[in-house]
Amino acid sequence: MAILIIFGWRVVFFTLSRGTFHCPNCGGDRAYRRRQGRNFFTLFFIPVIPLTKAGGEIVECDSCKGRWHPGVLDVPTTAQLAQMPGMLLRMAIAQVLRSGDYTDAASRSRAVAVVQQAGVAGYDDAALNADLARPFGEVRADMAHAAASLAPEARENILRAAAEIALTDGPLSVAEEETLAAVGADLQLTRVQVTGVVSMARQSSGQ
């Protein structure tokens, strides 16, 4: 009697991590699994011996099962995008406040109110202090990364809010002007855009 042994190989995927991403196929936030394929030697269709890695890591959408290069995770999710203007506004305001008199009560309460209006629930004086205490370089790197995904009008509005807060305690000092220029650059605005936004803020505050 002959025994038929069926053998072969197939790719088995292992999950490395899970999270939420913006699925290009579904067009929205979906759960994903980051996976790595591995070739297996199979016996009677059952993978028994692991062989080499099969290709690079992939990101698989839980909903549509679409598979993508891990670079897809760099695209912000809708939830992250919704928080981005508020987050950028906090950072822009903190940078500008730091360059002037950040103990000025009127500037501080205005800063807290503007951030709350932008939808950052529970933003208060303590949160402002925490923002003011963040390392300069860290804030700049965060801003540059976040700014890339916002429309120019949204970035101009953020700079304008920061400029108006800087103007609360009187005309802009040289340090405040320099900081607004730096924040504008971090928000990926041109010099012309920055000058325009700052002059509009001056007009509306009567300085």
Ligand SMILES: [Zn+2]
């Ligand atoms: Zn999908």
